[in-house]
Amino acid sequence: MTAILTAMLLADGRFPAGAHAHSAGLEAAAKRGAVTDIASLEAFLRGRLFSTTTVEAATAARTREAVVAARGVDEAAAALHDLDEAIDARTLAPALRATSRRLGRQLLRAARVCWADPMLGVVGSLHDQGAHAPVVWGVVGVAAGLDARDTARVVAHGSVTGPATAAVRLLGLDPFLVHATVVRLTSDIERVVSSIDLDADELPAWSAPMAEIDAQRHAEWEVRLFAS
Numbered sequence: 001m002t003a004i005l006t007a008m009l010l011a012d013g014r015f016p017a018g019a020h021a022h023s024a025g026l027e028a029a030a031k032r033g034a035v036t037d038i039a040s041l042e043a044f045l046r047g048r049l050f051s052t053t054t055v056e057a058a059t060a061a062r063t064r065e066a067v068v069a070a071r072g073v074d075e076a077a078a079a080l081h082d083l084d085e086a087i088d089a090r091t092l093a094p095a096l097r098a099t100s101r102r103l104g105r106q107l108l109r110a111a112r113v114c115w116a117d118p119m120l121g122v123v124g125s126l127h128d129q130g131a132h133a134p135v136v137w138g139v140v141g142v143a144a145g146l147d148a149r150d151t152a153r154v155v156a157h158g159s160v161t162g163p164a165t166a167a168v169r170l171l172g173l174d175p176f177l178v179h180a181t182v183v184r185l186t187s188d189i190e191r192v193v194s195s196i197d198l199d200a201d202e203l204p205a206w207s208a209p210m211a212e213i214d215a216q217r218h219a220e221w222e223v224r225l226f227a228s
Contacts, residue, residue, distance in 0.1 A: 006144045011157045013165060018106030019158055022099065023166035023226035024048065028214035030170050038174075041167050042181045045160050049188050051208040053159040056134040057152040058196045058204050059087045063138020064151045065198050067119055077122050080135060086203050087132045093212040095219035098129075099228040105130035107140065117143035149193055156189045166226060 013020060026044065029035045035044045063083050070076035091097045108130065112120050123131050123139045130136075134155060141151030164182050168175045218224060 003145055003147070003150060007146055007150045007154055010140070010144065010146075010154045011161075013161060016106075016110045018103055019162050020165075021226060022103065022162060022228045023170070024159060024163040024228065025211045025214050025218075026163035026166045027170055027224060027226045027228075028218040029210075030167070032214070034210075035167065036171070038177050038181055041164065041171075041173065041178065042184065045163060045181070045185055046188055047208065048159055048163070048211075049156065049185065049192055051206045052211060053156055054192050054195070054206050055087070055090050055204050056137075056159065057155045057192055059083060059132075059134035060137035060141065060155045061148040061152040061193075061196050061198060062200075062203065063135050064141040064146070064148045067139060067142045073118070073122060076119060077126070080123055080126055080131065080139070083138070083203075084126055084131050084135045087134055090203065090205050090207070091132070092207065093215045095215040095228070096212065097132075098219075099215070100132045100134070101127065101130040102227075103133040104136040107133060107136045111136070111140045111143060115140075115143040119143065148198055149196075152193045152196055153189065156192050160185055160189065170225065 009015060026035060029044055035041050063080065066079035066083065067076050070079055087100070088097060091100060108120060108124050112124070119139050120143055123136055126135070137155050138151060141148070146154070160182055164178050167173050168178055215228065218228065
């Protein structure tokens, strides 16, 4: 029961991990007319789930497993370094790489106040710009006592609810209908989580080219509501 409650805490949009300031590409997609209503929002969210979210959730789950399996701090640090490089290579747009590291720093800041796990310090010193968010999520999963699948569920849940909430603010969509959309996507979230191969040699490498392009364009806007 404690693990369930902890997962709920981490998945809550009020947890101060910084995600509320990001639309996960929804703002740029809305501006170019790709998301205008509930139907197109659902398509956008499902596309995220089966592309970039699959990579991020798998990275978080594999990070959690690597830390637990490591024999000592040095081995854990080496595994974290490799996973951080792997997610960096799978994030093509510089704007998205910067966003991921920014979100990782904010998540780590919140987690270190809540849990006193030494691995949080290790991941904090991994990169001078901060570790990528999915890698930090994996370490937070260890600190918070979550298993790999629940860690992945938290990541996948946030990848849907973040832009869904942004759609209410940006497009004035009915929040009841938006949350009904999120409910419909729970089975897809579970499909993503269940598909993760915790023993695979490589992380998945699904991509969303339009999201990469949107991220770069969005970063150049002079006026925007969300940071990404």
